[in-house]
Amino acid sequence: MKKRLIVGITGATGAVYGVEILKALRELADWETHLVLSDAGALNVWHELKMKRKEVEALAGVAYQPKDIAAAISSGSYLTEGMVIAPCSMKTLAAIAHAHADDLLARAADVVLKERRRLVLLPRETPLNLAHLRNMVAATEMGAVVFPPVPAFYALPKSIDEIVAHTVARVLDLFAIHSPRLARWQGMKETRPERD
Template identity: 40%
Template sequence: MKRLAVCVTGASGVALPYLFLKEASKSGGVETHLVVSKSGGLVIKQELGISVAEFQKYTGFSYDEKNFMAPIASGSFRLDGVLVSPCSMKTLSGIANGYEDNLIIRCASIALKEKWRLVLMPRETPLSVIHIRNMLSVAEAGAMVFPPMPQFYFRPRNVEDMIRMTVGKMLSIFGIDSGLSREWGSDKAALKEFEPQSGTY
């Protein structure tokens, strides 16, 4: 059984961790520990039109961002990985500077010190020099910086395609097979399926 922490902050793109949790729960071999920040809850309502309680449906365990008594607040509770998706610039800064004032930043900092896989999905545009410096700091400390960039070469037809492809890649980084990710050159049928209609763009 794989054990992952999934942390959702108040950046745009909460559909990505939502589908990630759904797929991870379907896969059977993954135990997820979810933390949604206060701002993350606001963005969930804004972008998905659902409550945080509904978002929590696809996870086994869920904690308040201020709950430092949660198992994932300690490195003694071993995890196979930590995903922060989406990762706000505020949380990125907290992780880059070791400012562990909530459970999300605490959990990400633990992943860095314990040398576990840490994947951050920052979302902001354009990026300031401060944002870029913070990304460099976390990358130097061992995190994977994974901005949600669409794989246009697979010819996504719509936003849903882009979400599915990105989540497929996120899952495969944690070793979870979903059928959502594609490998360039190995799946001709899938490429055909993504043939754009004329006038798609």
């Protein structure tokens, strides 16, 4: 049986992260993606990537409608390795933090938490208000991994694509999917500047 990863894409900016996660997992024969693209997520995918809902759904093994609360991933008896939400809006973060499972995204995340499976959230907002911060704390206390998609400048990226690829690879590391393409830090090799 293939390993199943639920991929949520919400209406925060950074649709490219979710899309690139789907593309990376498509290359792996032993993984199957289960996509929930929120309506606001679909808007942003169009705005930022000029991709239609159907095109994003075609990248996934299975795609669900965000209101399909009876979907397989709504139940803990349906086995998955966990879920990543990339990007994760403050609204969906709030729903998860308060177990307010009124759409499939929030319900699937709720199930992943209650079954003690891995939930990785890529929340994106700036600056953050106190509710955002408290909701991240609550999600962390419940076992989620809060992974803001902040560029890793130490990797000396030369393009936006490289920034995104680094984040995607580090997210997949959290599901024990280790990319041979990720340049892993081996210590600072070059000579360090002299002290004045």
